[in-house]
Amino acid sequence: MSVIVPPLSLTPSLPARLPTLLRAAGGHPLHDTAATRLIEAQALAANPQPRLMQRAGLVLAQLGQALAPHARQVWVACGPGNNGGDGLQAAAALQTAGYTTSAHWLGTPEDCSPDTLAAWRAAQQAGVQLLDTAPPPLGPQDLAIDALLGIGATAHRSHDPGDSPLNQLLQTLYQSPAPVLCADLPSGLNADTGRYLPGLGFEHPPHSARHTLSFLTLKPGLFTSQGRDAAGTVWWAPLGVEPGLLCQQRPSALLGGPMSRRSRPHDSHKGRFGDVTVIGGEGLALRGMGMGGAAVLAATAALHQGAGRVMLTLLDGGNCKLLPEQPELMLRRIEALRWDQGVVVCGCGGGQAVAAVLPQVLEQAHRLVLDADALNAIAADSHLQRLLASRAHIGLQTILTPHPLEAARMLDLHTDDVQANRLEAAHALAQQTYSTVVLKGSGSIIHSPHQLPCINTSGNALLATGGTGDVLAGMVAAAWAAGLPAHTAAQWAVWQHGHLADTWPAHLPLTASALARCA
Structure with missing residues (x-):
């Protein structure tokens, strides 16, 4: 108003x-x-x-x-x-x-x-x-x-x-x-x-x-x-x-501003609201640096934002002790995934382990949200860059959710170069990858090829804490799985993510796990 x-x-x-x-x-x-x-x-x-x-x-x-x-x-x-x-x-x-x-x-x-x-x-x-x-x-x-x-x-x-x-x-x-x-x-x-x-x-x-x-x-x-x-x-x-x-x-x-979500008819079932699969969470065995929590945060956010079903594929062989209160999350091995169903989120807490699965993910996931370590791995590997750029030409859709450092790595720039002209950086990355890009930060920018970019109006510094980016990736995936177009899904999720921070109770700390559970 x-x-x-x-x-x-x-x-x-x-x-x-x-x-x-x-x-x-x-x-x-x-x-x-x-x-x-x-x-x-x-x-x-x-x-x-x-x-x-x-x-x-x-x-x-x-x-x-x-x-x-x-x-x-x-x-x-x-x-x-x-x-x-x-x-x-x-x-x-x-x-x-x-x-x-x-x-x-x-x-x-x-x-x-x-x-x-x-x-x-x-x-x-x-x-x-x-x-x-x-x-x-x-x-x-x-x-x-x-x-x-x-x-x-x-x-x-x-x-x-x-x-x-x-x-x-x-x-x-x-x-x-x-x-x-x-x-x-x-x-x-x-x-x-x-x-x-x-x-x-x-x-x-x-x-x-x-x-x-x-x-x-x-x-x-x-x-x-x-x-x-x-x-x-x-x-x-x-x-x-x-x-x-x-x-x-x-x-x-x-x-940007608030985007309306589709209302749910009474005659509904979980299949109407899409599947989300989160691939990430490097285990302790590889480097002694467990990051399963990031993948769980993304999956939890997708679940609480209305995805019909949420699958979780952890890069530690499937073992996870982080789910005692999340029985709704369905554990899957990567060989059991259906790549043509729903939306795949890849990269949250993926560490170095995510590079091994990225070729398959890039080649087979029909709708794909790439975040965090997946973006870093692609930035360091020319073969993965070619696979990402080719997805749009074979009818596969992609949303990238980089923060400025990740965007700089993908564009072979310094972070200051990205921050010096955020609109131009988002445009360049969208054109380079043929993807919808969410460049996070103060005034997050959503840019898709052949569309006007959108600057988001919501959010504040409460979001400057570990894990909130993983939550955003899950929210983007849930909105996309529910049937919104990629650009609109990204715009809605970014606004809602910031709006939750803007309306956060003043007496409560904002943590990523609490944010992920907000509907």
């Missing part, structure tokens, strides 16, 4: 569509910087009145008033470009509404755009205090607005010395005890990748609550990698631009 901010009494002569708070509803298109610039150029060519900058400033002020209705001080940090102009317009509107408003502006009247010059004059006329000294002290009830750098930020700006005015203002915003509202983007964040430009980021999340009001379009970088912590709560203001104008530009991704 979306929540609309109540109407506010600001400048009535500048009507603007009020911002929408993004909830977990799915399907919102995400546009990269190139598409956003084209949409902005098309809108400006139509010469809208009031101008886009005036609309952006007003809606920014409206949201600011809703977020901090009792603010004693509002401070706006404005860059030299159009993002700074948005901030100056917001400052003018807030001052007019009765707030004590001050602003730092890094531009000059001689070097700014005509719209930004008009915004500067509006701020002066409204009585905004334009500062060249330290900003006023802010308290938790006050408000700071970040309008320093928008989508026009470029890498060369990041080489300013640490004591430059830009970096000093960024540090002040980072350390602000007041909530910070970012105009379009958190300053310095790459709109396409969710990574900070060099020298403009921070190792830890900011000190106070963050909100971001995205203008015209929603940007992918707000929802993945460092963007989630930087942006905080994301709001969207299309600024009255007609939807048809937006649709002329192809989205670069979709914002």
Whole structure:
């Protein structure tokens, strides 16, 4: 569901569509910087009145008033470009509404755009205090607005010395005890990748609550990698631009959300809901490193997420002392499996033992989820890579669920390269393997060949504990076995996995075994 901010009494002569708070509803298109610039150029060519900058400033002020209705001080940090102009317009509107408003502006009247010059004059006329000294002290009830750098930020700006005015203002915003509202983007964040430009980021999340009001379009970088912590709560203001104008530009991704599962008819039996077979769990005999628990976690998750039957094939010869409370799990030797039935999950806790069975798994499993050690084994073996790439050509389907290090190994990259552009890495891996790819992490990405990628909206750091990835593999398999298409099954499972963490009781620790048993 979306929540609309109540109407506010600001400048009535500048009507603007009020911002929408993004909830977990799915399907919102995400546009990269190139598409956003084209949409902005098309809108400006139509010469809208009031101008886009005036609309952006007003809606920014409206949201600011809703977020901090009792603010004693509002401070706006404005860059030299159009993002700074948005901030100056917001400052003018807030001052007019009765707030004590001050602003730092890094531009000059001689070097700014005509719209930004008009915004500067509006701020002066409204009585905004334009500062060249330290900003006023802010308290938790006050408000700071970040309008320093928008989508026009470029890498060369990041080489300013640490004591430059830009970096000093960024540090002040980072350390602000007041909530910070970012105009379009958190300053310095790459709109396409969710990574900070060099020298403009921070190792830890900011000190106070963050909100971001995205203008015209929603940007992918707000929802993945460092963007989630930087942006905080994301709001969207299309600024009255007609939807048809937006649709002329192809989205670069979709914002994920809850996927509906098929309801079960009363006249049902377990065969309707599919079989899941989990192959994994290296035993102690090989290296003295037993990892059967990972396979049991995946199988348990598939069982509790509704799979009709769940089989477990352990790579220790079939012996398992981990199942006294899981009699529903059916133990199988690999030679007894029916490869054309249901979904196979391979790799969870597989260690080095999984490499020996992977050729058979890759050649025979009709629907296959590859996770963890299976991915590592494939990354190290060119023959297994060829078998994986050939599966789609003979009608076999595959879902991969790598974390960034596993994806880097498969792409022959460093983990930093994957994290630097998660959308591009997921796309490259999907094309290389002809598979649906779930690139895990903050803002997990689901990418399938010939489909728009999806960035997931759910989940938090509670999932950063051993075994939760095995649970996700089992959930993906259960959704796929129940009849959802591969891309949809992955999207649903990733969202549900994160949603369980988002709604986890605060007084209980989140462990993988507890997560696996949640329906």
